[in-house]
Amino acid sequence: MSDEIPSYPVGDLTGQSPPIDWSAPVKVDVSFVKGKTILVTGGASGIGAGFCKRWASYGANIIMGDISVAAGEDLIRGLRQSTGNPNHHFVEVDISNWESQVRFFQEAVRLSPTGAIDTVVANAGVNIQSEQKFFNDPATANYLDPASVPPPPQMRTLDVNLTGTLYTAHLALWFLSKNTGPNPPENTPRDRHLLLIGSVGSVYPLISQSFYTISKHAIMGLFRVLRMTSVAVHGIRVNMICPYFVDTSLLSSRAGFLLAGGGMGAVEDVVQAGSVFVSRPDIVGRAVFVGPRLATRVCQSENSVGDMPEIHSLSDIAIGPLDEGHAKALIQEGDDGVVQERAIWEIYSTDFQNVDVFTKRMVRLVNAYGAARGWSGYFMDMFTSVKKVMWGLIRR
Ligand SMILES: NC(=O)c1ccc[n+]([C@@H]2O[C@H](COP(=O)([O-])OP(=O)(O)OC[C@H]3O[C@@H](n4cnc5c(N)ncnc54)[C@H](O)[C@@H]3O)[C@@H](O)[C@H]2O)c1
Known part of the structure; x- marks a missing residue:
């Protein structure tokens, strides 16, 4: 295996x-x-x-x-x-x-x-x-x-x-x-x-x-x-x-x-x-x-969640609408981030594995448990369920 x-x-x-x-x-x-x-x-x-x-x-x-x-x-x-x-x-x-x-x-x-x-x-x-x-x-x-x-x-x-x-x-x-x-x-x-x-x-x-x-x-x-x-x-x-x-x-x-x-x-x-x-x-x-609605400079890093930018300082954002002045003000801060204006953000863009550390680890743990048990675990669970149904029918 x-x-x-x-x-x-x-x-x-x-x-x-x-x-x-x-x-x-x-x-x-x-x-x-x-x-x-x-x-x-x-x-x-x-x-x-x-x-x-x-x-x-x-x-x-x-x-x-x-x-x-x-x-x-x-x-x-x-x-x-x-x-x-x-x-x-x-x-x-x-x-x-x-x-x-x-x-x-x-x-x-x-x-x-x-x-x-x-x-x-x-x-x-x-x-x-x-x-x-x-x-x-x-x-x-x-x-x-x-x-x-x-x-x-x-x-x-x-x-x-x-x-x-x-x-x-x-x-x-x-x-x-x-x-x-x-x-x-x-x-x-x-x-x-x-x-x-x-x-x-x-x-x-x-x-x-x-x-x-x-x-x-x-x-x-x-x-x-x-x-x-x-x-x-x-x-x-x-x-x-x-x-x-x-x-x-x-x-x-x-x-x-x-x-x-x-x-x-x-x-x-x-x-x-x-x-x-x-x-x-x-x-x-x-x-x-x-x-x-606001304009942000988007700098993706390993800590980024989905497309949600990390804000390091007030100079990373401007209150929309994104006109020339705001865009320039953000870009002039001098990094290679992208400036964007928006109000709508995806929430669970990288789920399920990444919703949070707990879920991720728990899902891995449960997947590993299922994989370790293999087909014999599957058949054992099925057998237990069938037994329960049979008992229910007999007791009626
Ligand atoms: N306004 C906010 O800050 C805000 C923020 C987040 C989510 N929401 C959600 O947006 C939705 C709409 O809210 P809104 O901000 O437009 O408020 P609103 O008060 O302007 O509109 C709510 C409407 O629901 C109706 N309503 C209340 N109880 C009802 C009932 N029992 N049966 C049928 N209709 C009923 C009201 O008569 C009203 O027309 C709500 O689910 C609300 O929780 C609003």
Whole structure:
């Protein structure tokens, strides 16, 4: 037996596409979006509204669900007027309620001119400060009797961001799989796509935002699980966007104060990332972070992670847009790095083996264990499983 520890190309086996080079503008195929039916949750304001407006302008049929009825109806009225397309619809939905989401998806199929859904965008989300404050520090609730125990915490943020998004994903897997006809307008094979909206909180702990961070970490977990199976099993591609702080109604004014000076992401850049994913059926299983637009000098070294530059000093970055002055200022620092302006960065560009040292070593360890056990280990495990099934049948 060879001493070499095998590595398994998980990405290749599960149909993921390679990392995207976001350092230059990435092509959006507008003609591919035309005629598609796109379902967006939480599209009445902020990032979701940005998605709806952009994709309606590309010729998609937008079916948008939101808990906020007046704002949702307003937006759809505006889209019908600006595009002349009567196939944009608003449906009231509370994503944390199963029956409500089922109705939303059923309505979407009924209203879609093709009778099917092509893309589902799980965008709706909340970040409720009061419940997180109480959870983090129950002693601050001064109405409590010090001798008693606190009541159970309110967890609406988890109900919406986690349970609600899981409902959306589950229904997407069901309804997208039913979309079997040819792809308008070119009769190419049908594209089925689920786009998850995470957050910087999917990869980074946001201090004091316990429920929000937990919910968005969970969505990253969901993404990482689904991208391993959903293309292979259901023919559904899954991608994810993790925006940095963006100035929408979700961001509290307190957060605005805390973040002052740090810069923000822009709805427009999040929408650009979403447009690349929605319009490019060749992109499968990718996650991006969308941050403030800035120009950097990229110096790859052995410590670089994916295409993320290492910043050594303030002279390595400039606040975008990248005009002549900024570019020159960076280049004149005198190294051979490349200057680029961007807001979108691939997150798991070199996974799975390289996500972090622990995963890498653990994967090697487990691979080595499997290889060392060889075929006899495989047959032993199979035998144990068959034995369990037999016992189950006998005991019935
Ligand atoms: N704004 C940011 O800084 C930021 C950063 C990272 C990620 N995000 C994520 O982007 C997504 C969109 O947020 P946004 O910034 O546009 O905020 P937003 O408040 O402008 O939009 C959220 C929308 O979701 C809707 N919604 C809330 N609860 C709902 C429910 N139970 N059912 C249906 N709709 C519901 C709201 O009515 C609203 O229209 C969220 O998932 C959010 O977590 C936002």
